[in-house]
Amino acid sequence: MNRIIPKTVVILVLLFTAYLGRGQEIMQVQAIAPEESQPDNLAFAVGVKAGTLGFGGEVVAEVLPYLHLRLGGTYFKYNIDMKPFEEFVKGEGYAKAGGINLLANFQISRVFFLSTGIIYNYSVGHIEGVSAKAVFVGSIEVEPEDVGFVNITVEPKLKATPYLGLGIGRSISLDNKVSFAFELGATYINRPLAKLSTTGMLTPTSSPEQIEQLNENLSWVNLYPILNFQLSYRIF
Numbered sequence: 001m002n003r004i005i006p007k008t009v010v011i012l013v014l015l016f017t018a019y020l021g022r023g024q025e026i027m028q029v030q031a032i033a034p035e036e037s038q039p040d041n042l043a044f045a046v047g048v049k050a051g052t053l054g055f056g057g058e059v060v061a062e063v064l065p066y067l068h069l070r071l072g073g074t075y076f077k078y079n080i081d082m083k084p085f086e087e088f089v090k091g092e093g094y095a096k097a098g099g100i101n102l103l104a105n106f107q108i109s110r111v112f113f114l115s116t117g118i119i120y121n122y123s124v125g126h127i128e129g130v131s132a133k134a135v136f137v138g139s140i141e142v143e144p145e146d147v148g149f150v151n152i153t154v155e156p157k158l159k160a161t162p163y164l165g166l167g168i169g170r171s172i173s174l175d176n177k178v179s180f181a182f183e184l185g186a187t188y189i190n191r192p193l194a195k196l197s198t199t200g201m202l203t204p205t206s207s208p209e210q211i212e213q214l215n216e217n218l219s220w221v222n223l224y225p226i227l228n229f230q231l232s233y234r235i236f
Contacts, residue, residue, distance in 0.1 A: 047232030068105040091129020115165040124155040148200025156189035163187040186223040
């Protein structure tokens with residue numbers, strides 16, 4: 001009996017030691033596993049872009065591997081050349097394109113993405129002018145100032161416009177620092193809104209009825225096409 005007890009004690013001690021060692025390994029794995037199973041998906045990039053809303057930049061944040069948030073702005077101004085019409089009209093004009101965007105890109109595959117969000121569209125076109133020479137009404141000569149000035153502005157009726165587009169590429173690179181994206185879409189502007197004012201003999205052409213008719217003629221235009229090229233650099 002005395003010989004059996006020591007052997008039993010030894011066996012129990014060995015089993016208990018093995019159990020403690022195994023328990024320690026499990027605790028170490030459990031301590032490491034959560035850290036390894038929760039990769040950091042947050043990434044940021046800055047980029048430049050050019051398109052039908054002008055030239056500008058953008059800040060991009062990757063909050064999920066398939067979800068990129070974009071905040072940016074663009075602007076472009078083009079002075080309209082009135083020289084081809086200077087024989088008839090003296091004036092000036094310009095067209096501005098631009099917007100501030102808050103968009104979300106959904107990577108539906110490694111290459112293709114769907115983009116949606118809101119664009120504050122401040123694009124506008126403006127022309128003002130007066131007759132380049134006197135006008136004869138019968139035998140009466142009417143000076144350009146008396147004929148009247150024309151001032152017309154056209155801009156989107158809806159400023160904060162919903163956007164939907166489809167693109168190729170990525171706004172944040174998956175494996176490298178630099179990424180490229182091209183997208184094609186449209187934003188809903190409701191329709192263009194024209195503002196017209198005239199003086200002199202042209203005053204009747206800017207009556208409320210005439211302005212309403214002008215806007216009615218433009219009512220079929222309710223989408224603003226968006227074509228955008230973007231080059232981004234991943235910060236981290």
